[in-house]
Amino acid sequence: xxxxxxxxxxxxxxxxxxxxxxxxxxxxxxxxxxxxxxxxxxxxxxxxxxxxxxxxxxxxxxxxxxxxxxxxxxxxxxxxxxxxxxxxxxxxxxxxxxxxxxxxxxxxxxxxxxxxxxxxxxxxxxxxxxxxxxxxxxxxxxxxxxxxxxxxxxxxxxxxxxxxxxxxxxxxxxxxxxxxxxxxxxxxxxxxxxxxxxxxxxxxxxxxxxxxxxxxxxxxxxxxxxxxxxxxxxxxxxxxxxxxxxxxxxxxxxxxxxxxxxxxxxxxxxxxxxxxxxxxxxxxxxxxxxxx
Numbered sequence: 001x002x003x004x005x006x007x008x009x010x011x012x013x014x015x016x017x018x019x020x021x022x023x024x025x026x027x028x029x030x031x032x033x034x035x036x037x038x039x040x041x042x043x044x045x046x047x048x049x050x051x052x053x054x055x056x057x058x059x060x061x062x063x064x065x066x067x068x069x070x071x072x073x074x075x076x077x078x079x080x081x082x083x084x085x086x087x088x089x090x091x092x093x094x095x096x097x098x099x100x101x102x103x104x105x106x107x108x109x110x111x112x113x114x115x116x117x118x119x120x121x122x123x124x125x126x127x128x129x130x131x132x133x134x135x136x137x138x139x140x141x142x143x144x145x146x147x148x149x150x151x152x153x154x155x156x157x158x159x160x161x162x163x164x165x166x167x168x169x170x171x172x173x174x175x176x177x178x179x180x181x182x183x184x185x186x187x188x189x190x191x192x193x194x195x196x197x198x199x200x201x202x203x204x205x206x207x208x209x210x211x212x213x214x215x216x217x218x219x220x221x222x223x224x225x226x227x228x229x230x231x232x233x234x235x236x237x238x239x240x241x242x243x244x245x246x247x248x249x250x251x252x253x254x255x256x257x258x259x260x261x262x263x264x265x266x267x268x269x270x271x272x273x274x275x276x277x278x279x280x281x282x283x284x285x286x287x288x289x290x291x292x
Contacts, residue, residue: 004074008057008085009050009092016271017145021045023275024146024164027227028153030282040103041152045145047096048112052119052141054089058082059124067186104152111151115144132198135176143168146275160227167218168271173211174247175267177204181260201256208263209247216240219274232281239273242266 025041026033057064057075061082064070074080093116101109119141127134146164151157180187180194181201187194196204219240223233243266250259 004080005088008054008074008080008088010053013053014046014049017045017049018042019272019275020168021145021149023278024149025153026279027282028150028160037104037152040099041108041149044096044099044103045112045148047092047099048116049145051089051093051096052116054085054092055120056124058085058089059120063190063192066190069183069186100148100152105155107155107157108148108152111144111148115141128192130193132193132195135173135180135194139169139172139176140165142172159225163218163221163225163227167215167222170211170215170218171267171271174208174215174263177208178260178264178267180204182257182264184257209244212240212244212247216244222278227283228278229281229283232277235273235277239270243270
């Protein structure tokens with residue numbers, strides 16, 4: 001029974017967000033780490049993300065039964081009661097927002113709330129099912145954890161927070177489009193208007209390449225703006241360049257799904273390396289970003 005509720009919260013997504021929220025937190029901390037603040041931020045974000053995932057499962061159970069990948073989910077099979085799942089999501093969400101508000105600050109809780117409302121209210125309930133631009137809108141929600149981590153430390157939304165929002169929003173796009181390509185049949189069966197289904201795989205490939213280029217440029221701005229050092233710059237350039245090389249390779253070939261899986265797996269490497277790099281190669285405390 002425990003495993004059913006664990007799977008409802010999509011632990012893989014929660015774990016991925018732990019990496020980015022920690023990266024944003026450590027970037028802003030600049031080596032002066034408050035362990036209790038970090039713990040409250042990480043647990044708070046995890047609970048909010050898990051709550052959103054459970055609510056997404058509740059909302060999507062009609063289309064989940066149409067997709068091979070998701071038709072075995074507990075809410076689709078009826079092995080977990082919808083009312084219990086809803087209570088589960090509400091309790092986690094309230095606990096997560098409370099931890100962020102009282103354990104960190106109201107700004108961190110506010111950013112989390114905006115990301116939550118975009119994911120659950122706007123993306124899951126409406127745009128995912130009605131427009132090809134759903135991925136763009138959902139990307140802002142996916143980019144909120146590093147911003148939450150950053151704001152939990154600084155208590156204000158500055159250029160650094162904006163750069164994190166832009167970088168991780170841009171990262172979400174090729175990551176999500178790659179998933180949509182290698183799971184094309186599932187999305188088509190559920191009539192979800194993702195870019196590959198609506199405009200074709202060739203168009204999605206071009207968008208992936210364009211977004212990777214934009215992501216590389218944005219990621220390097222952290223150093224150019226003085227928030228990170230040159231070790232981060234080199235790592236960001238190398239992993240971003242490798243991701244672009246992979247996206248450009250065999251883009252005219254017949255194995256679109258294999259190509260998309262490689263791009264997707266590389267995106268996980270990229271976001272992990274980027275988060276680690278900004279965690280260890282931050283601007284020294286006492287230096288403003290402009291002077292670093």
